[in-house]
Amino acid sequence: MRKKIVAANWKMNMTLGESTRFIESFLLDAADIREVEIVIIPPFTALAKVTELLENKSQSIKVGAQNMHWERNGAFTGEISAALLRDLFIHYVILGHSERRRLFGETDEIVNKKVRAAHEATLRPIVCVGETLEQRDKGNVEKILSIQLRGSLKDLSEKELQETVVAYEPVWAIGTGRNATPEQAQEAHAFIRQTLREMSDETTADRIRIQYGGSVKSENAQELMGQQDIDGALVGGASLDPRSFAAIVKAARDQK
Numbered sequence: 001m002r003k004k005i006v007a008a009n010w011k012m013n014m015t016l017g018e019s020t021r022f023i024e025s026f027l028l029d030a031a032d033i034r035e036v037e038i039v040i041i042p043p044f045t046a047l048a049k050v051t052e053l054l055e056n057k058s059q060s061i062k063v064g065a066q067n068m069h070w071e072r073n074g075a076f077t078g079e080i081s082a083a084l085l086r087d088l089f090i091h092y093v094i095l096g097h098s099e100r101r102r103l104f105g106e107t108d109e110i111v112n113k114k115v116r117a118a119h120e121a122t123l124r125p126i127v128c129v130g131e132t133l134e135q136r137d138k139g140n141v142e143k144i145l146s147i148q149l150r151g152s153l154k155d156l157s158e159k160e161l162q163e164t165v166v167a168y169e170p171v172w173a174i175g176t177g178r179n180a181t182p183e184q185a186q187e188a189h190a191f192i193r194q195t196l197r198e199m200s201d202e203t204t205a206d207r208i209r210i211q212y213g214g215s216v217k218s219e220n221a222q223e224l225m226g227q228q229d230i231d232g233a234l235v236g237g238a239s240l241d242p243r244s245f246a247a248i249v250k251a252a253r254d255q256k
């Protein structure tokens with residue numbers, strides 16, 4: 001049985017004051033939730049603060065980063081490494097988000113280097129894959145997902161694969177208010193799991209958690225996460241409000 005994982009991707013938002021107010025309010029609603037793994041993913045500037053605010057408050061809430069470099073250390077001005085993130089007790093890192101692929105030129109090869117560096121430092125990657133609207137309209141969803149998965153998750157051991165979270169994020173649904181229907185999402189998730197099975201084995205593929213991301217809100221969360229292969233959500237916009245994010249976490253908890 002896969003434990004649901006719901007993550008809040010704050011992107012380039014949230015000052016220290018806003019982060020503090022969010023965590024204080026969110027804990028009132030969610031500190032007692034045990035059934036769902038919750039990951040708060042603030043900007044780099046708020047990582048230490050959020051970690052400190054969560055200390056000894058809940059076993060279920062972890063902190064993640066939004067990106068990292070693949071090298072361990074050195075002359076890479078402006079970059080941050082897995083080791084530096086682990087030094088802050090960070091557990092997860094988003095890699096290959098479509099905004100990084102589109103705006104910062106990240107390829108599957110770069111994502112793969114980062115994924116392997118994350119595992120080497122015992123940081124768990126949340127690896128994003130997903131098609132654009134044009135690719136969907138041309139009937140290329142499976143082709144794109146297969147290329148992204150095989151490229152981004154190349155050369156991982158079974159253990160590393162099991163410790164990886166995959167996020168299916170159709171690019172046309174991110175920040176647009178237009179989410180995939182539960183059936184469209186389930187179809188893509190089932191294909192992703194089948195591809196993971198081909199890349200490893202049955203047991204490994206059955207253990208990997210696959211989140212859905214793309215305009216998830218409290219109103220659609222329960223139906224999406226009720227699908228067989230949807231093991232949680234990666235939430236952008238709706239994660240900036242503690243009550244709406246708590247409602248999404250509760251929707252995940254209330255799934256059987």
Ligand code: PEP
Pocket residue numbers: 009169173174175176177213214215216234235236237238
């Ligand atoms: C995201 O950026 O990962 C995301 C899913 O954003 P939103 O929920 O705003 O669509």
